[in-house]
Amino acid sequence: MSKLSHILSPLKIKSMELPNRVVMPPMGTNLGNADGTVSAENIAYLKRRAKGQPGLIITEITGVHPDGIVSPNQLAAYDDRFIPGLRQMAEVAHEAGCMIALQIHHSGRESLYMLGKGKAVAPSAIPSIVFRATPREMTIAEIKEVVAAFGSAARRAREAGFDAVEIHCAHGYLLTQFLSALSNQRTDEYGGTTLKERSRFVLEVIEEIRRQVGPDYPISIRISAEEFIKGGYSVDDMQTILPDMVKAGADIIHASFGTHGSPGGITQAPAEYVPGFNAWLARKVKDVVDVPVIAVGRFTDPSCADEVIARGDADLVAFGRQFLSDPDFLIKAKAGRPEDIRLCIACNQGCIEREMLGEGNIRCSINPETGQESIYPEGPAAKSKNIWVVGAGPAGLTAAAEASRLGHKVTLFEKNNILGGQIRYAQVPPHKEIYGEWIDWQIGQVRKSKVEIKNDTEVTESLLREGKPDYVILATGGQKVIPPVAGIDQPFVCDAWQILDGRVAPKENVVIIGGALIGMETADFLSEKGVKVTVVEMLKRSPVLKITSHGYMLHKRLREKNCDMLFGAEVKAIGDGSVDVDLAGEKKTIAPVDQVIIAAGMKPTDKLKGVLSNLEIPFTIVGDAHKCRRILEATEEGARAAWALG
Ligand SMILES: Cc1cc2nc3c(=O)[nH]c(=O)nc-3n(C[C@H](O)[C@H](O)[C@H](O)COP(=O)(O)OP(=O)(O)OC[C@H]3O[C@@H](n4cnc5c(N)ncnc54)[C@H](O)[C@@H]3O)c2cc1C
Numbered sequence: 001m002s003k004l005s006h007i008l009s010p011l012k013i014k015s016m017e018l019p020n021r022v023v024m025p026p027m028g029t030n031l032g033n034a035d036g037t038v039s040a041e042n043i044a045y046l047k048r049r050a051k052g053q054p055g056l057i058i059t060e061i062t063g064v065h066p067d068g069i070v071s072p073n074q075l076a077a078y079d080d081r082f083i084p085g086l087r088q089m090a091e092v093a094h095e096a097g098c099m100i101a102l103q104i105h106h107s108g109r110e111s112l113y114m115l116g117k118g119k120a121v122a123p124s125a126i127p128s129i130v131f132r133a134t135p136r137e138m139t140i141a142e143i144k145e146v147v148a149a150f151g152s153a154a155r156r157a158r159e160a161g162f163d164a165v166e167i168h169c170a171h172g173y174l175l176t177q178f179l180s181a182l183s184n185q186r187t188d189e190y191g192g193t194t195l196k197e198r199s200r201f202v203l204e205v206i207e208e209i210r211r212q213v214g215p216d217y218p219i220s221i222r223i224s225a226e227e228f229i230k231g232g233y234s235v236d237d238m239q240t241i242l243p244d245m246v247k248a249g250a251d252i253i254h255a256s257f258g259t260h261g262s263p264g265g266i267t268q269a270p271a272e273y274v275p276g277f278n279a280w281l282a283r284k285v286k287d288v289v290d291v292p293v294i295a296v297g298r299f300t301d302p303s304c305a306d307e308v309i310a311r312g313d314a315d316l317v318a319f320g321r322q323f324l325s326d327p328d329f330l331i332k333a334k335a336g337r338p339e340d341i342r343l344c345i346a347c348n349q350g351c352i353e354r355e356m357l358g359e360g361n362i363r364c365s366i367n368p369e370t371g372q373e374s375i376y377p378e379g380p381a382a383k384s385k386n387i388w389v390v391g392a393g394p395a396g397l398t399a400a401a402e403a404s405r406l407g408h409k410v411t412l413f414e415k416n417n418i419l420g421g422q423i424r425y426a427q428v429p430p431h432k433e434i435y436g437e438w439i440d441w442q443i444g445q446v447r448k449s450k451v452e453i454k455n456d457t458e459v460t461e462s463l464l465r466e467g468k469p470d471y472v473i474l475a476t477g478g479q480k481v482i483p484p485v486a487g488i489d490q491p492f493v494c495d496a497w498q499i500l501d502g503r504v505a506p507k508e509n510v511v512i513i514g515g516a517l518i519g520m521e522t523a524d525f526l527s528e529k530g531v532k533v534t535v536v537e538m539l540k541r542s543p544v545l546k547i548t549s550h551g552y553m554l555h556k557r558l559r560e561k562n563c564d565m566l567f568g569a570e571v572k573a574i575g576d577g578s579v580d581v582d583l584a585g586e587k588k589t590i591a592p593v594d595q596v597i598i599a600a601g602m603k604p605t606d607k608l609k610g611v612l613s614n615l616e617i618p619f620t621i622v623g624d625a626h627k628c629r630r631i632l633e634a635t636e637e638g639a640r641a642a643w644a645l646g
C-alpha cells in the first residue's frame with residue numbers, strides 16, 4: 001500500500017462524495033469586494049488552490065448577518081444578492097474536481113469593526129478579550145433572528161451549488177461566545193453553569209440549518225475542541241455536547257482549537273509546535289461521535305496526515321497555511337516528489353498576522369504568488385533578456401527563480417561562498433531551523449532551474465562594465481548599524497552576526513544593544529546556553545509584538561530564562577566591565593559585563609545604485625537593499641521585479 005493510501009481514499013458524507021481526505025480549511029483572505037461580494041481576486045486565489053486537488057475546500061468566513069461581520073469586505077451570505085458570486089466559487093472548485101463547503105459565520109463581539117460602530121452583540125455584555133471593548137447583550141428576539149440567519153445562509157450556500165455548509169463555532173466568534181463561560185453569563189435558557197446548558201444556541205443553529213437545507217445535505221461544524229484559555233472549557237467539557245450536535249444534525253466535526261484570545265496564537269500555531277501536534281484533540285472528538293472528524297494543526301506533510309488517519313485519530317486532515325505556501329503539495333507528494341514541496345514555515349507574517357495587524361490582504365512570506373494570483377504571470381515573457389541578479393538572499397533567490405521561470409537568461413551573483421543571505425543567521429536561534437530548511441529548498445529549486453549561479457563573486461563596477469546585462473535586480477541586502485557609543489571599539493564588543501555564526505564565543509554576562517527581532521533572538525540563543533543576558537532597547541515598547549505568535553513565544557522564553565529587558569533605555573558608554581545606560585532620564589550602570597553585542601538595526605547596502613545609473617543599465621532594488629524589513633517584503637519585491645521584466 002502506498003504511504004498515502006489513507007489520505008487519498010475517497011469518502012462519502014451524505015450527498016457529498018470526496019475524492020480524497022485532504023481538506024483546505026477556511027482561511028480569511030481579505031480579498032472580497034468592499035460590499036462583501038466575491039471578487040475576481042477571490043476567484044483567482046481559489047482556483048489556484050483547487051488546482052492542488054484537495055478533496056474538500058472550505059471557504060473563508062462568510063457573514064450570515066450584516067451586524068456580525070469583521071470587515072465590510074468579508075464575504076457575505078446574508079442576502080440572496082450574494083448568491084451569484086458564491087456560485088462562481090462553487091463552480092471553480094467543481095471544475096477542478098474538488099468538493100466545496102461554505103463556512104458561515106457571525107463574529108459576535110470579536111469584531112473591531114462592529115465594536116467601533118457600537119453594534120457588536122454577544123451573549124453577555126462582557127468585553128472582547130482581543131479588542132477590549134464591550135458588546136451589547138443579545139435579546140431573545142435577536143438570538144432567534146441570528147438562528148434564522150444561519151439557516152438562510154446555509155440555504156443560499158445550497159442554492160449557490162456548494163456541496164456542504166460549515167458552521168463557524170470556533171475561535172471565539174459568536175457561537176463559541178455562547179459556549180464559553182468567559183463570555184456567556186446569561187441567566188435565561190441560553191446561559192447556565194455547564195457547557196451543556198450553554199449549548200442551546202448552537203444546537204438551535206444546527207437544527208435550523210437542517211430544517212432549511214433538507215436531510216441529505218452535509219453540515220459540518222467547526223469547533224474549538226478546547227479553548228486553551230484560563231477559565232475556558234476543556235475538551236472533556238466539549239465531549240459532553242458533541243453527541244447533541246450530531247443529534248441536532250451535524251455530519252462532520254472539524255476539530256480546531258483555541259480562540260483569538262488564547263495566548264500565543266495557538267490556533268495558527270508557530271514553528272514551536274510540530275506538525276499534527278493537536279491530532280489528539282481530534283481523537284478525543286472521535287471517541288464520542290460516529291460522524292467523520294477533521295484534524296487540523298501545522299500539517300505540512302501528507303504522509304504525516306496519512307498516519308493520523310491510519311491510527312484512527314481522524315477521518316480527514318486539514319492543511320491550512322500549507323495551502324498558502326504551496327498549493328501543489330498534494331500533487332507533488334502523489335508524484336513521489338516530496339522534496340519539491342515548499343513547506344510552510346509557520347511564520348504567520350504574510351497570512352494571519354498581516355490581516356490581524358491591518359497590513360493588507362493575504363500573502364505568504366515564502367510564496368509570492370499567494371494573494372497575487374490575479375497578477376501572477378504564467379509566462380513566458382515576450383522577449384528573453386539577459387538578467388543579472390545581485391545577491392542570493394531571499395529577494396535575489398526569488399527574483400532569479402521567477403525571472404528564469406518566465407524564460408529570461410539569468411545569472412545570480414553572490415559574494416559569499418554560501419547562498420541564503422541573512423537567513424543563514426535567522427536559522428540559528430531556537431525554533432528557527434525551519435528557516436534554514438526553507439532557504440535550502442529555495443536554493444535547490446534555483447539549482448534545478450536554468451539559472452547560472454556564481455557564488456564567491458562580488459558584483460563590482462568593472463564586472464558590470466564587462467558583462468553589460470540588459471537588466472539588473474539589485475538584492476544586496478543590508479548591513480549592520482554601529483551606534484556612536486563611547487567605548488564601542490573595544491575588543492569585547494562584537495555583533496549579533498558574529499555570535500550567531502560562531503565566529504565569536506559568548507561570555508558569561510552579556511549586554512545586547514538593541515531589542516528588535518535580531519537582538520531578542522540573539523538573547524534567546526544565548527539564554528538557552530546559560531548566558532546571563534541584558535537587552536537594552538531605546539524604544540519604550542518591544543518592537544517584537546507579543547500579539548504575534550512568534551513574539552509571544554520569544555518574550556515568554558526570555559522571561560522564563562530571567563533575561564533582563566530594559567525598554568526606553570539608551571546605552572551611553574561602554575566601560576571596562578560595565579555599561580552605562582540612560583533609563584527614562586536616570587543613569588543606570590549594568591555590571592558585571594564581559595561582552596557587549598551590537599544588534600542595533602540594519603541599513604541598506606545599495607552602493608551599486610549609483611554605478612548602475614552611471615552605466616545606464618536599467619535596474620530595480622529589492623528586499624533589504626531597498627529598505628531593511630522582512631522575508632515577506634524581500635520575496636514579494638524580488639518576484640515583482642522579475643514579473644515586471646516584460
Ligand atoms: C538573526 C536574524 C533573524 C531574522 N529573523 C527573521 C524572521 O523571523 N522573519 C523575517 O521575515 N525576517 C527575519 N530576518 C530578516 C531577513 O533575514 C531579511 O529581511 C532577509 O534576509 C532580506 O533578504 P534580502 O535578500 O533582501 O537580503 P539578504 O538576506 O541580506 O541577502 C543579500 C545578499 O546579497 C549579497 N551581496 C551583497 N552585495 C553583493 C555584491 N556586490 N555582489 C554579490 N553579492 C552581494 C550578500 O552577501 C547577501 O547574501 C532575520 C534576520 C536575522 C539576521
Ligand SMILES: Cc1cc2nc3c(=O)[nH]c(=O)nc-3n(C[C@H](O)[C@H](O)[C@H](O)COP(=O)(O)O)c2cc1C
Pocket residue numbers: 025026027028029059060061103168170171222256267268269296297298299318319320321322351352355362
Ligand atoms: C490567514 C488565515 C485566515 C484564517 N481564517 C479562518 C477562517 O476564516 N475561519 C476559520 O475557521 N479558521 C480560519 N483560520 C484558521 C485555519 O483554518 C486553520 O485552522 C489554522 O491555520 C491552523 O491550520 P494550519 O496549521 O494547517 O495552518 C485562518 C488561518 C489563517 C492562516
